Amino acid sequence: MVIQTMWKDRLCAADLEGCAERIGRLQAMGCGLLRFAVPDLAAADVLGALAAMVSMPLVADIHFDYKIALRCLDYPIAKIRINPGNIGGRDRVEKVLSASAAKGIPIRIGVNAGSLPRDLAARIDAGELTRAEALVLAAERELAIFRDFDFTDCLVSMKASSVADTIRANRLLAERTDSPLHIGVTEAGPLIAGVVRNTAALLALLGEGIGDTIRVSLSDTMENEVIAGREILNTAAETSERAKKRQGVGKGGVTIVSCPRCGRNGFDTHGFTSRWQDTLYALDKDVTIAIMGCVVNGPGEAKHADLGITGSGNKVLLFRHGEVIRTITAAEADGAFREELEKL
Numbered sequence: 001m002v003i004q005t006m007w008k009d010r011l012c013a014a015d016l017e018g019c020a021e022r023i024g025r026l027q028a029m030g031c032g033l034l035r036f037a038v039p040d041l042a043a044a045d046v047l048g049a050l051a052a053m054v055s056m057p058l059v060a061d062i063h064f065d066y067k068i069a070l071r072c073l074d075y076p077i078a079k080i081r082i083n084p085g086n087i088g089g090r091d092r093v094e095k096v097l098s099a100s101a102a103k104g105i106p107i108r109i110g111v112n113a114g115s116l117p118r119d120l121a122a123r124i125d126a127g128e129l130t131r132a133e134a135l136v137l138a139a140e141r142e143l144a145i146f147r148d149f150d151f152t153d154c155l156v157s158m159k160a161s162s163v164a165d166t167i168r169a170n171r172l173l174a175e176r177t178d179s180p181l182h183i184g185v186t187e188a189g190p191l192i193a194g195v196v197r198n199t200a201a202l203l204a205l206l207g208e209g210i211g212d213t214i215r216v217s218l219s220d221t222m223e224n225e226v227i228a229g230r231e232i233l234n235t236a237a238e239t240s241e242r243a244k245k246r247q248g249v250g251k252g253g254v255t256i257v258s259c260p261r262c263g264r265n266g267f268d269t270h271g272f273t274s275r276w277q278d279t280l281y282a283l284d285k286d287v288t289i290a291i292m293g294c295v296v297n298g299p300g301e302a303k304h305a306d307l308g309i310t311g312s313g314n315k316v317l318l319f320r321h322g323e324v325i326r327t328i329t330a331a332e333a334d335g336a337f338r339e340e341l342e343k344l
Contacts, residue, residue: 002032003030003214004034004035005215006036011043011046013046025278027056029282035059035061038062040068041068044072044075047072048074057078059077059081062081064088066082078105079107081110081157082108090145093145094145094149100151104153106153106154108182109156110159111142111156112159113135113165131162132168133169135158135165136173138158140177143179154179155180155181157184160186161186163200166201170183170205182211183202183211184216185217188216190218199228203236207236207243214229223281234255253285254286256273257288257290257302258292262293262294264293265294266311266313267309269293272291272309275334288305289307290305292310305319306321309333309337315330316329
C-alpha cells in the first residue's frame with residue numbers, strides 16, 4: 001500500500017535543491033509517491049529536472065493539454081495522471097498512451113466528480129444516474145479506450161468531496177474490474193474536517209480490501225497528509241484482517257502517544273509534539289513514544305512506551321517502560337530527548 005501526497009506550490013527552477021531536500025524528508029516519513037500539478041510546458045521541464053535529482057517516484061498531473069503529458073514523458077517521470085473529462089478526444093488520449101507505452105510509464109485515469117463528461121453530468125441532473133454511478137461509467141469508458149489500444153499499465157481514481165459517493169463509486173468499480181485503485185476523498189477540507197472525512201471513507205474501503213494507493217487530501221501541509229495516511233493504514237490493519245494482509249506499508253513503526261492536556265498539565269505537550277512530530281515519523285524504528293502532560297498521565301499510564309517525556313514546572317522527566325531514566329530542566333528537555341531517542 002503506497003501513501004501519496006501532492007506538492008502544494010508552483011514549481012520553481014530556482015529552488016530545486018530546496019524542493020529535493022523536502023522531498024527527501026517526505027520520503028523518510030513514509031511518502032511513496034509525490035504528485036505535481038503541471039500546468040504548462042515550462043513546469044514540465046522543471047519537474048523533469050527535479051525527477052532526475054530525487055529517488056522518490058514523481059507523478060505529473062496533466063489537465064487540458066495533452067502536449068504537456070508528452071513533454072513530461074521526455075523525463076524520468078514515474079507516472080502520468082490525466083483527467084478524461086478535460087484532456088481532449090480519443091486521438092489525444094491515443095497519443096499519450098502510445099508515448100507512455102514506448103517509455104514503459106504507467107498512467108493514472110483520474111476521474112473527478114466536478115469534471116465529468118457532459119452527457120453523464122446531464123444524466124445526473126435528470127435523476128437518471130447517481131454521482132457514484134457516473135464516476136464509474138466515466139472510468140469504464142477510459143478503461144475501454146485503453147483496452148482498445150492494448151494499454152494495461154494503468155490505475156484508476158474516482159474522486160468526490162462526498163464520503164458516500166467515494167465509497168459507493170469505488171465499491172462499484174472494484175466489483176467490475178481488477179484495475180488497481182487509488183482512493184481518497186478530494187477537496188476534503190482543513191486538517192480536522194479532512195482527516196475525519198478521509199478516515200471514514202478509507203477505513204470502509206480498506207476494510208473491504210479495496211484500494212492500492214491512498215491520499216489524504218487536506219487543506220494543510222504535505223507532511224500532515226502523509227502522517228494522516230500512515231495512521232489510517234495502521235488503524236485499518238488493526239481493525240481489519242483483509243486490510244492487514246493487503247497493507248504491506250513500509251513505514252508504520254513509530255506510534256506517538258500524547259495526552260490531550262488539561263488543567264493539571266505541567267508540560268507543554270502541544271508545543272513539544274509540534275516540534276518533534278515530523279522527526280519522529282521519519283524514524284525507521286518500531287517504537288512507541290509518549291508525550292505526557294502531567295504526573296497522572298506520565299510514566300504510569302504510558303509505561304508501555306519505549307521512550308516518554310513529561311514534567312511539571314521546570315522539572316522534566318524522561319522515562320522508558322515506566323521507569324524514570326533522567327530528570328532535567330525544561331531548557332534541557334529537547335537536547336536530552338534527542339540523546340535518548342538516538343539510543344533506541
